[in-house]
Amino acid sequence: LPHLQNMNIQVEDIRIRAILATYRKRVPVTEGYVEVKDEGVWKQICDKHWSMKNSRVVCGMFGFPGERKYNTNVYKMFASRTKQHYWGYSMECSGNEAHISSCRLGKQLPVAPGKNGTVCDNGMPAVVSCVPGRAFAPSSHSGFRKAFRQEQPLVRLKGGANTGEGRVEVLKNGEWGTVCDDNWNLVAASVVCRELGFGSAKEAIAGARLGQGMGPIHLNEIDCTGFEKSLTDCKFNTESQGCNHEEDAAVRCNVPAMGFQNQLRLSGGRNPYEGRVEVLAERNGTLRWGTVCSHNWGTVEAMVVCRQLGLGFASHAFQETWYWHGDVSADDVVMSGVKCSGTEMSLSHCRHDGAHVSCPRGGGRFGAGVSCSETAPDLVLNAELVEQTSYLEDRPMFLLQCALEENCLASSAQNTSLTSGYRRLLRFSSQIHNNGQSDFRPKNGRHAWVWHDCHRHYHSMEVFTHYDLLNLNGTKVAEGHKASFCLEDTECEADVQKQYECANFGEQGITVGCWDVYRHDIDCQWIDITDVPPGDYLFQVVINPNYEVAESDYSNNVMKCRSRYDGQRIWMYNCHIG
Numbered sequence: 001l002p003h004l005q006n007m008n009i010q011v012e013d014i015r016i017r018a019i020l021a022t023y024r025k026r027v028p029v030t031e032g033y034v035e036v037k038d039e040g041v042w043k044q045i046c047d048k049h050w051s052m053k054n055s056r057v058v059c060g061m062f063g064f065p066g067e068r069k070y071n072t073n074v075y076k077m078f079a080s081r082t083k084q085h086y087w088g089y090s091m092e093c094s095g096n097e098a099h100i101s102s103c104r105l106g107k108q109l110p111v112a113p114g115k116n117g118t119v120c121d122n123g124m125p126a127v128v129s130c131v132p133g134r135a136f137a138p139s140s141h142s143g144f145r146k147a148f149r150q151e152q153p154l155v156r157l158k159g160g161a162n163t164g165e166g167r168v169e170v171l172k173n174g175e176w177g178t179v180c181d182d183n184w185n186l187v188a189a190s191v192v193c194r195e196l197g198f199g200s201a202k203e204a205i206a207g208a209r210l211g212q213g214m215g216p217i218h219l220n221e222i223d224c225t226g227f228e229k230s231l232t233d234c235k236f237n238t239e240s241q242g243c244n245h246e247e248d249a250a251v252r253c254n255v256p257a258m259g260f261q262n263q264l265r266l267s268g269g270r271n272p273y274e275g276r277v278e279v280l281a282e283r284n285g286t287l288r289w290g291t292v293c294s295h296n297w298g299t300v301e302a303m304v305v306c307r308q309l310g311l312g313f314a315s316h317a318f319q320e321t322w323y324w325h326g327d328v329s330a331d332d333v334v335m336s337g338v339k340c341s342g343t344e345m346s347l348s349h350c351r352h353d354g355a356h357v358s359c360p361r362g363g364g365r366f367g368a369g370v371s372c373s374e375t376a377p378d379l380v381l382n383a384e385l386v387e388q389t390s391y392l393e394d395r396p397m398f399l400l401q402c403a404l405e406e407n408c409l410a411s412s413a414q415n416t417s418l419t420s421g422y423r424r425l426l427r428f429s430s431q432i433h434n435n436g437q438s439d440f441r442p443k444n445g446r447h448a449w450v451w452h453d454c455h456r457h458y459h460s461m462e463v464f465t466h467y468d469l470l471n472l473n474g475t476k477v478a479e480g481h482k483a484s485f486c487l488e489d490t491e492c493e494a495d496v497q498k499q500y501e502c503a504n505f506g507e508q509g510i511t512v513g514c515w516d517v518y519r520h521d522i523d524c525q526w527i528d529i530t531d532v533p534p535g536d537y538l539f540q541v542v543i544n545p546n547y548e549v550a551e552s553d554y555s556n557n558v559m560k561c562r563s564r565y566d567g568q569r570i571w572m573y574n575c576h577i578g
Helices: 052-061 072-081 143-148 186-195 299-308 383-389 401-405 411-415
Strands: 014-017 031-038 041-044 089-092 104-108 127-129 155-158 165-172 175-179 201-205 217-223 235-237 250-253 264-268 274-283 286-292 313-318 333-335 369-373 379-381 391-396 422-427 430-434 450-452 457-459 465-470 476-482 514-518 526-528 535-543 558-565 570-577
Touching (some): 186 201, 383 558, 383 570
Antiparallel strands (some): 155 165, 165 250, 201 250, 313 369, 391 422, 422 526
């Protein structure tokens, strides 16, 4: 039998039309007639040869993980009262197709004698009822977790700009690792998507196009039937010789059309990727556009806006937008107190003040703004190197004048003798990789960099990393913060050219595929633990802690180690990301 793709049926030529009032009010529609657009006219499909496998494929196309049974009697009664226009064919799906165009064309239905229409003898229009999946979870922090993640998930997506896309990572032996793209296809990708509560896969992505992971490569040469509950149920090769992170597999899943992008717009920008954020809100019983209060507006909130509009990642968040002339009728603030976690699908899912809007600065020129980008950097610390290079040094105070000036010592250092005193320093090296899809650049341009005469270099970021020692209940007992001496490409992968270096007031940043190394023997690359008693602790490093620069994934900016200090020596172990 020929495939439906030979008939040039596109995604927009298939729809689920809600028949019952219960489902007509829902967005998205999860139950109704399956209809095909034929020469500009929507027609029903006869259910005589319709199967649950067909329903599974249709539901997957619309972002739902599976199909379910429905009340046939209600639809029989409705069909008996209304005239139908049937499509002239049936279809036959195996159930693992990502799109109905991959199904085979079934039997041609008979034409009614003396009429132009098609006959569905003793049948009725085909109906699908889809499992809602992630569609009705307003936030990945609440409903979705309760409904779909009662147990620790075995698969996750990282580094994607939009909901339902990202690099595929698998949990094995307590450690997250990536999947090699050998034999990676739509069938395997669809298993991942459905496992996570989405529909079938829209695209199986190879070649680390959504960023490289770190750590082990857990799975290779995956072979799925398409009906597995989890990717880990498929056949695969655990050996990954010949694979590297340049071959990390990724997916884009079909997600339900929730209509979130219609509740938000960017106004006044030079291009569609930037502008003042304007929200559609109900005020006094009518819907109207208004601005978002920019107080405490930051990169995390901007990320949600860009995702909601399908514009990728945020590149900047703006608290003043006087240079973008938005719609004057939308100057009034309709949303304030916005605080997002960064995972929300819509700005309305973030915490905010609701109807009790409070914004002393007002909207207009002070309305919140964003600029979006299709790509973003992603910084990850090499945890293994931290574990390997940690040691203690008792350093005389007279060698620490620059560090004291830069606030890299504990507050008690102010009272330590410059001639005979010393500080006990926990030193370590850090190697910070950019595994994203664009270069990591400082928030401030070089005109705003600060010259430090003591070290004879410019600082491009006020705070680049936090170094903390915590007791086992999470209370901070010692800290170190390091302003960025400079951001540069210390080393790069074989096929990547260095672009950034500190010398001669050079451009600062970290190129994709490169890493910046801060050796253990440079100033401020430590935590001052002079006042810390012996005991068991947690050592923590946080990169880009204030989210000053947008990244595709902030969850991998934290590294933690267990540590034991006996008063003279320190042991660092079990260092890990996240």
